[in-house]
Amino acid sequence: MKFIDEATITVKAGDGGNGCVSFRREKYIPFGGPDGGDGGDGGSVWLLGNDGLNTLADFRFQRRFEAQRGENGHGRNRTGRSGTDLEVPVPVGTQVFDADTGEMIGDVTRAGQRLLVAQGGFHGLGNARYKSSTNRAPRQSKPGTPGDQRALKLELKVLADVGLLGLPNAGKSTLLKQVSAAEPKIADYPFTTLHPQLGVVRVGQNQSFVMADIPGLIEGAAEGAGLGIRFLKHLARTRLLLHLIDVAPPDPDVDPLDAVETVVAELESYSTELAQLPRWLVLNKTDLLDEESLAALHERVATRIVPGQPVFAISAVTGAGVAALMQSVMRDIEQRDAAGTDGGDVAGDHAEDA
Template sequence: MKFVDEARIRVAAGDGGDGCVSFRREKFVPRGGPDGGDGGRGGSVYLVGDEGLNTLADFRHSRRYAAERGDNGRGRQMTGRSGEDVVVPVPVGTVVVDAETGETIGDVTAEGERLLVARGGDGGIGNIHFKSSTNRAPRQSTPGQSGERRELGLELRVLADVGLLGLPNAGKSTLLRAVSAARPRVADYPFTTLYPSLGVVRVGPGQSFVMADIPGLIEGAAEGAGLGVRFLKHLARTRLLLHVVDVSCIYDDRDPAEDAASVVGEVARFDPALAARERWLVLNKMDLIPADEQEAVTAEIAAAMGWDGPVFAVSGETGEGTAELCRRVMVRLESIDEEGDEHGPGG
């Protein structure tokens, strides 16, 4: 199924039922008085997280969701039946925005989590509530209130612990295939990754994390070049970024340090906070570098970048160095959990 990460829908909560004007009419009961009941509450619209969904594609066909209206009140002080709520399943990781105001209503970050997006109207009150010592036969009631109506923008932001960042053809998809059971498309030309891919990386018994591969960035992405920065929002929830750099580009007279700097620049233009997220350097395609030159190439690239953080030399194609990388990532994620890092998957 095609990955769809944005959608727009209309939701309408039910109106409340009207209050009733009624008087008791019973044999042998003189002056029965008012007994009009209240109207029922209108149904509300909720979005609920469903881990079985991983796309917003269904909303290309169903874009309107309306809850039931509340019934009117009746005589004998009978309250009208409340309208049925509408519950709309959405993928876990869906952010909900009011399309008219741009206000973020909330996000759904867990299985079964419910988010109220349109509240049903309250029912009107019947004439029994207007009875007083000076008004023994009130003929007043109130109509039900209108339910909320909204146009919503839905954005799916994948929930991953680790995000892969890099240029097209840096080998991110190959790396994801090497360390997880995910099978993203791989080819020897740019932009083979058109949509985010997720993979579960299992390090040991009870130890695993989720890794996300997003489409590669090129210089000018912030201005719309290539695939732009449309998918960078998927890295907003990650706790750790792995910046994947293709070391084999040195044979094409390209500078890996310049390639890396261009990616960081595009991320900073998109979101300075994301650019400041903890990031490790992963030098990929080391199998294309002679064994006796790998250490020198690694040191040279790190020095050219002015890099003082963790550096890993790996090959997604052969699996060289990937086990150690995943082990170190798992240790760091467990450390972040203990620190209570604010950029966890639900953040």
């Protein structure tokens, strides 16, 4: 199914039922008095987090959601039935905004979470409510209030612990496929990945984390070039970024370390907060270099990259170094969980400090 990460819908809560004007009519009771009942409350519209969904594609086909109206009141002091609430399932990670004002209404971050987006109307009052010692035959009633109606903008930000970052063909999809059961498209041309992919990485018993892959970035992405900038928001929720670098680009005149500066520049142009997330460098495709060339690259990395930044060398195709990288990521996540922090600089035993 095509990945859809934005949608605009209209929600309409049910109106409240109107109050009833009625008088008791029974044999031998000539002045029975008012007995009009109240209306029922209108149903509300809720968004419900569903971890079985990972796209907003269903909202391409249905864009309006309306809860049930409250029933009008009846004679003999009978209250109208309240309208049934409407629950609209959305993927976990969906942010909800008012489409007209841009105000953020809420954020669905876990399965089963309910978010009220349209309040049902209040019930009207029947004429029995207006009976008093001075008004024994009231003929007034109160109508129900209208239910809320609003246009909503839904934005899906995938929930992942680790995000993969890099230029097109850096090997992000290959790495995701190597360490998880995900089946991203892999080919020898740029922009093979057209939408985010998620995979669960299992390191050991009861040890796992979620990894996200987004389309590759290119220079000028912050101004709209390429595809990756559209999906950078999906990395905003991640706790650690793995920045993959192709150490053997097809063009021999291209410096692999220039790719680092290109991606960092686009991150900073897009979001300062995203650029400040913990980021590890991962030198990929090392199976294409001999030991001497790889050692020279490490030396150049040490002179150009910020000191203390973790650097790993792997081959996503052969699996060399991948297990050590995943174990270090798992340790980093566990240590930050224990410390109660979202950021961290724990590189693990197998990291190389540039």
